Amino acid sequence: MSSTRETFLRDSEAPGTQASNVSRQWSFYNPVQVTFGGGALSRISELVDGRRYVLVTYGDPHFREIAARVIASAGEPLVVIDDVSPNPSFVSLAKSCALLGFPAESPEAIVALGGGSVIDTAKVLSASSGDFERVRRYLVDHEGEEALGSVPIIAIPTTAGTGSEVTCWASVWDTGAGRKYSLSRPNLYPEHALVDPELTLGMPRMLTVSTALDALSHSLESIWNVNANPVSTNFAVLAASEILEVLPPLATDLASLAMRSRMATAALLAGLAFSNTRTALAHSLSYPITLQYGVPHGLACSFSLPMLLRAVIGQDGECDEGLRRIFGEDLLAGVVRLTDFLTDLGVSVLAEDHGVPREVFCDLITAAYAGERGRNFIGPKDLVLVAEEQQWAALSRPGDDAGRSDSTTPPANRRSK
Numbered sequence: 001m002s003s004t005r006e007t008f009l010r011d012s013e014a015p016g017t018q019a020s021n022v023s024r025q026w027s028f029y030n031p032v033q034v035t036f037g038g039g040a041l042s043r044i045s046e047l048v049d050g051r052r053y054v055l056v057t058y059g060d061p062h063f064r065e066i067a068a069r070v071i072a073s074a075g076e077p078l079v080v081i082d083d084v085s086p087n088p089s090f091v092s093l094a095k096s097c098a099l100l101g102f103p104a105e106s107p108e109a110i111v112a113l114g115g116g117s118v119i120d121t122a123k124v125l126s127a128s129s130g131d132f133e134r135v136r137r138y139l140v141d142h143e144g145e146e147a148l149g150s151v152p153i154i155a156i157p158t159t160a161g162t163g164s165e166v167t168c169w170a171s172v173w174d175t176g177a178g179r180k181y182s183l184s185r186p187n188l189y190p191e192h193a194l195v196d197p198e199l200t201l202g203m204p205r206m207l208t209v210s211t212a213l214d215a216l217s218h219s220l221e222s223i224w225n226v227n228a229n230p231v232s233t234n235f236a237v238l239a240a241s242e243i244l245e246v247l248p249p250l251a252t253d254l255a256s257l258a259m260r261s262r263m264a265t266a267a268l269l270a271g272l273a274f275s276n277t278r279t280a281l282a283h284s285l286s287y288p289i290t291l292q293y294g295v296p297h298g299l300a301c302s303f304s305l306p307m308l309l310r311a312v313i314g315q316d317g318e319c320d321e322g323l324r325r326i327f328g329e330d331l332l333a334g335v336v337r338l339t340d341f342l343t344d345l346g347v348s349v350l351a352e353d354h355g356v357p358r359e360v361f362c363d364l365i366t367a368a369y370a371g372e373r374g375r376n377f378i379g380p381k382d383l384v385l386v387a388e389e390q391q392w393a394a395l396s397r398p399g400d401d402a403g404r405s406d407s408t409t410p411p412a413n414r415r416s417k
């Protein structure tokens with residue numbers, strides 16, 4: 001049965017594809033040594049190699065157990081920082097940096113065991129040398145670069161999605177001022193990414209889905225990006241194709257190590273892709289949605305993807321080619337597939353279902369274009385606003401079951417307020 005969403009997406013003609021066949025220069029760089037595989041955690045002793053290290057992780061029992069394995073293998077750390085909070089803020093990071101300042105001997109390595117928040121915190125610790133004010137000054141006042149340090153990081157991701165284990169930046173949130181900063185330094189690439197899919201086995205469904213959608217967003221955002229190049233796009237195509245295939249069954253079989261491993265590989269590839277392009281409009285749009293409406297990062301940066309895919313079709317030949325390798329020849333059908341993919345996972349593509357009023361969402365789209373990441377997006381704003389209008393008209397009609405989030409899985413992210 002042809003759904004309303006399919007009808008509306010096919011009603012309007014896609015803009016003509018403009019082939020970009022001009023040979024252009026590009027480069028790709030990523031210095032992170034990656035070790036991947038089940039049981040890879042056992043290599044931690046070899047990687048720490050007797051250095052004085054700080055262990056950064058979460059404080060709950062699940063992570064304490066893994067941290068104990070790290071310590072049993074690599075020896076006692078100088079200090080354990082285990083009070084990392086989601087979306088690390090100025091306040092929490094200042095406390096963590098102060099803890100780093102206590103050891104009598106300076107650390108020679110930082111082991112980051114956890115999700116994106118832990119790895120980002122480790123990067124801030126690395127740059128701070130125990131004094132968060134140095135980082136704050138650099139981020140806010142754009143001063144004091146010479147005062148920033150660099151302690152080698154061994155990143156051990158326990159979620160499949162962040163990509164932070166292969167990038168040189170960290171998200172830092174000033175929740176008081178309602179701002180998100182990116183601490184970006186070439187010497188913040190982790191020395192080593194130790195990716196052990198077994199460590200993701202304990203992650204609950206919502207976290208598994210949210211982080212995987214973050215990785216999907218990283219991959220698509222690196223394709224419709226002014227900085228895209230053939231290497232990043234190839235990584236991204238592989239990553240997105242795999243996530244579209246493996247996430248739905250993984251979401252109902254969280255104990256499958258085989259699918260966890262595929263998802264971890266896809267997230268790593270997505271990380272490599274956007275490590276060279278950075279993200280684009282979906283991420284720029286997501287930051288205020290996370291800050292002001294509390295929507296988890298992975299959901300906030302993914303529910304707009306069908307809208308952006310619709311808007312970007314025909315804008316660039318290489319981009320279209322990459323997207324066709326993921327979605328097939330008919331990219332408008334790809335918009336439908338992506339919408340259904342998210343909806344079936346319980347993630348509505350409508351902003352209002354995430355607690356964001358439609359008029360606010362449209363203003364946020366305009367504002368997102370002014371952001372650094374927003375300027376990476378190759379699609380024009382007027383087409384995004386048209387796509388938003390079409391999507392809203394088709395999917396928000398009362399009683400229109402074909403267009404609504406209609407899966408048997410309740411929209412876990414739909415807010416009650």
Ligand SMILES: [Fe+2]
Nearest residue numbers: 214218283301
């Ligand atoms: Fe992200």
